[in-house]
Amino acid sequence: CERKKTWEQKKAWNTYLKINQAIWDDVKYFPVPESTTDEDATVVFENGWMKERNYGGIRGHEGCDLMAKKDVPGYYPVVSMTDGVVSQKGWLALGGYRLGIETENGAYFYYAHLDSYAEVEVGDYVHAGDLLGYMGDTGFRKKEGTTGNFPVHPHVGSYLALNGNENSVKPTP
Numbered sequence: 001c002e003r004k005k006t007w008e009q010k011k012a013w014n015t016y017l018k019i020n021q022a023i024w025d026d027v028k029y030f031p032v033p034e035s036t037t038d039e040d041a042t043v044v045f046e047n048g049w050m051k052e053r054n055y056g057g058i059r060g061h062e063g064c065d066l067m068a069k070k071d072v073p074g075y076y077p078v079v080s081m082t083d084g085v086v087s088q089k090g091w092l093a094l095g096g097y098r099l100g101i102e103t104e105n106g107a108y109f110y111y112a113h114l115d116s117y118a119e120v121e122v123g124d125y126v127h128a129g130d131l132l133g134y135m136g137d138t139g140f141r142k143k144e145g146t147t148g149n150f151p152v153h154p155h156v157g158s159y160l161a162l163n164g165n166e167n168s169v170k171p172t173p
Helices: 002-026
Strands: 043-046 064-068 077-079 084-092 096-102 107-117 131-135 155-162 165-169
Touching (some): 002 107, 002 155, 084 107
Antiparallel strands (some): 084 096, 107 155
8 A cells, every 4th residue: 555655656646757847948037027118127036836825715825926126007018938829818706807828738827916017918829038028916806907905926836737737837937
């Protein structure tokens, strides 16, 4: 029984490594480009992975927040980290204005709390580095357009489907 448990743990670990590698094979850009005109326009990486969130029910935080030094909606651009197809666009109570991009390797990248969108629509193919929109503070209410419930930042999430289930992959490495 102990030997079987060890074998199952090894298989689970190998699956976990494959999932992470598929995600990182797709990533080519950091989602917030460095400003060439404003040295104060920086972002701070917040490692809030799986920390408790409670709006809409208690859950783990499935992503990473990049906190803006300048708390100004629409100031910072957000670019695609990967090549892929826009599969989701629109309002979600938790994420506000958001975009989802699916890659050829089957990963899904989620960009939330946007202030506004670039000229991208569901079904469009985007390249890594293409402008998706601008950082905002939207979400945490059912009413579309709600802002101001937290500081300006994008929430970035990465997911892979495994055995029919969507699995969040820690985006911080």
